[in-house]
Amino acid sequence: MASIFKRIARDRLGLAGIVIVALFVAAALAAPWLAPYDPNEQFFEGLTLEGSPKPPSLEFLLGTDLLGRDLLSRLLYGARTSLVIGVVANGAAVIIGTLLGLIAGYAGGWLGSAMMRFTDLMMAFPALLLAIALAAIFAPSLWIVAMVIALVNWVQIARVIYTETRTLTTREYIEASRALGAGHARIVFVHLLPHLVPTILVWATLGIATTVLLEATLSFLGIGVRPPTPSWGGIIFESQSYFLSAPWLVFFPGIAIMLAALAFNLMGDALRDVLDPTQRGR
Amino acid sequence: MGRYLIRRLAAALLILLGVTAITFTLSFLIPADPVRMIAGRSATPETIESIRHQLGLDRPVYEQYASYVLRLAQGDLGRSYVQKTEVGTLIWSRLPATLLLMAGAIFFELAIGIPAGIYAATKRGRRSDRGIMILSFAGVSAPQFVVGLLLLYIFAYRFGWFPMSGYGTLGHLILPALTLGIAGGGWYSRMMRSSMIEVLRQDYVRTARAKGLAERSVVLVHALRNAILPITAMIGLDIGLFMSGAVVVESVFGWPGIGQLAWQAIQRLDIPIIMGVTLVAAAAIVVGNLLADLIAPLVDPRVRLR
Numbered sequence: 001m002a003s004i005f006k007r008i009a010r011d012r013l014g015l016a017g018i019v020i021v022a023l024f025v026a027a028a029l030a031a032p033w034l035a036p037y038d039p040n041e042q043f044f045e046g047l048t049l050e051g052s053p054k055p056p057s058l059e060f061l062l063g064t065d066l067l068g069r070d071l072l073s074r075l076l077y078g079a080r081t082s083l084v085i086g087v088v089a090n091g092a093a094v095i096i097g098t099l100l101g102l103i104a105g106y107a108g109g110w111l112g113s114a115m116m117r118f119t120d121l122m123m124a125f126p127a128l129l130l131a132i133a134l135a136a137i138f139a140p141s142l143w144i145v146a147m148v149i150a151l152v153n154w155v156q157i158a159r160v161i162y163t164e165t166r167t168l169t170t171r172e173y174i175e176a177s178r179a180l181g182a183g184h185a186r187i188v189f190v191h192l193l194p195h196l197v198p199t200i201l202v203w204a205t206l207g208i209a210t211t212v213l214l215e216a217t218l219s220f221l222g223i224g225v226r227p228p229t230p231s232w233g234g235i236i237f238e239s240q241s242y243f244l245s246a247p248w249l250v251f252f253p254g255i256a257i258m259l260a261a262l263a264f265n266l267m268g269d270a271l272r273d274v275l276d277p278t279q280r281g282r
Numbered sequence: 283m284g285r286y287l288i289r290r291l292a293a294a295l296l297i298l299l300g301v302t303a304i305t306f307t308l309s310f311l312i313p314a315d316p317v318r319m320i321a322g323r324s325a326t327p328e329t330i331e332s333i334r335h336q337l338g339l340d341r342p343v344y345e346q347y348a349s350y351v352l353r354l355a356q357g358d359l360g361r362s363y364v365q366k367t368e369v370g371t372l373i374w375s376r377l378p379a380t381l382l383l384m385a386g387a388i389f390f391e392l393a394i395g396i397p398a399g400i401y402a403a404t405k406r407g408r409r410s411d412r413g414i415m416i417l418s419f420a421g422v423s424a425p426q427f428v429v430g431l432l433l434l435y436i437f438a439y440r441f442g443w444f445p446m447s448g449y450g451t452l453g454h455l456i457l458p459a460l461t462l463g464i465a466g467g468g469w470y471s472r473m474m475r476s477s478m479i480e481v482l483r484q485d486y487v488r489t490a491r492a493k494g495l496a497e498r499s500v501v502l503v504h505a506l507r508n509a510i511l512p513i514t515a516m517i518g519l520d521i522g523l524f525m526s527g528a529v530v531v532e533s534v535f536g537w538p539g540i541g542q543l544a545w546q547a548i549q550r551l552d553i554p555i556i557m558g559v560t561l562v563a564a565a566a567i568v569v570g571n572l573l574a575d576l577i578a579p580l581v582d583p584r585v586r587l588r
Contacts, residue, residue, distance in 0.1 A: 121300040126563040128526030133556050136548055137311050213425050220427045243431055244439050254428035261423035
């Protein structure tokens with residue numbers, strides 16, 4: 001364990017990713033204490049005399065939005081939305097993907113290949129369009145968006161887990177435990193699952209990056225999290241038509257989305273280097 | 283090759299059939315009654331019943347699915363709720379714009395990714411390599427609508443080099459194609475880098491170096507040919523990425539392709555159009571994957587046909 005930390009510490013990019021992820025989580029958790037204002041309060045002095053949003057100033061550090069709300073406060077609370085979606089949607093995708101991949105890989109035979117043909121089918125669906133169709137069908141809310149993302153994102157991890165489980169099940173120790181009379185459930189959860197934990201961790205981390213991007217994109221298209229809940233993609237959606245005169249309304253949330261996705265990607269990549277020695281040095 | 287081709291084609295057809303099963307199921311989940319959407323609010327119960335009968339919605343589910351697949355096979359994607367036009371006609375008229383955008387995006391992702399990957403591989407472990415890898419990560423992590431809006435702000439609004447939106451000239455194409463291609467550029471630079479590193483380790487590269495060839499010609503003449511092979515087959519796989527990206531990019535740049543069609547349909551909850559675009563996109567992805575599978579053994583005989 002200690003050597004894992006040492007190896008991560010040597011990977012400066014991965015370390016940068018972990019630091020940004022930590023800051024992001026801290027910002028999301030501490031939003032009520034960090035935010036200078038209530039994210040939904042519309043300030044009279046938050047708009048210019050002509051009624052347009054104000055650029056960054058000492059009073060409103062990142063400027064205000066179309067309704068005179070403080071952008072910094074909305075971004076901090078938006079981190080919560082992204083984090084909730086990242087944890088719930090991605091968590092669900094990881095659980096579904098792991099279970100299906102494990103079962104398909106362990107069962108093998110016609111059941112395994114039928115399940116993998118189904119993932120082929122899901123891969124043929126353009127993820128965003130499927131999410132759009134689903135989000136358009138169900139009236140969007142935070143939980144529907146999370147569910148839609150989970151339904152789209154489980155496929156990748158299922159395939160990775162399937163491949164790993166296939167190789168693991170051919171190992172002697174699995175045969176040995178079967179010979180000792182272990183049941184299927186015991187073999188799957190006690191003998192297979194622990195070996196898959198590193199892979200699951202890596203894909204769960206990388207998956208958060210995908211999830212954050214997908215949530216932002218859905219909200220940008222107007223079918224994501226409903227206002228007034230602050231969401232980074234939603235802030236850009238609301239201010240899109242204003243962005244030439246108020247570019248900070250696109251710039252700051254855009255940077256936030258990109259940094260969050262980048263940080264989770266870097267962290268996942270660093271984890272992969274550390275946890276999966278065969279991938280090292282690529 | 284013949285048997286391989288037939289097996290791959292059959293698999294592709296099966297996947298397409300599966301795709302139709304999913305879109306069919308989805309259209310059943312819609313809470314809004316399509317008959318009422320078509321008939322309008324003032325329709326009498328008799329009109330509603332007769333439209334329901336005309337659409338065949340009073341028949342059993344399996345019959346409806348069979349006729350749905352038959353209609354799809356004839357190119358009939360249904361009718362838009364709002365525009366009252368055939369979805370197939372709408373998509374067909376907008377397909378060229380999307381294909382043009384994708385061609386531009388393929389150009390940009392290769393033009394960015396391949397040189398960047400080669401350069402990073404030759405400078406492996408140095409600062410410039412790490413810089414390129416950070417940039418490629420940033421490219422992959424950047425949401426396309428943010429990239430698009432930023433490019434618009436800087437190059438169209440501030441510098442005035444390109445039109446803000448629209449379609450028709452090369453100038454209109456550059457920013458949207460670049461936006462759609464940036465993420466792929468990031469992927470390709472990573473792929474190209476690892477493929478190049480792999481090839482530079484080979485014996486024949488050492489031989490080329492040993493006979494005194496300049497490093498430049500070792501990399502660009504001898505190594506590049508083999509390093510680029512796995513990349514060419516991947517272009518077919520990009521189509522999925524592009525199909526999703528087109529919705530975002532076309533809505534940002536007002537590009538009149540099927541992505542914009544889908545985006546407008548979302549705003550009006552025009553489900554047949556959303557389903558039609560999803561189906562066409564899925565078909566394009568299946569064809570793209572098929573092409574990737576067929577091209578791989580052609581460009582690189584070491585890839586065995588399975």
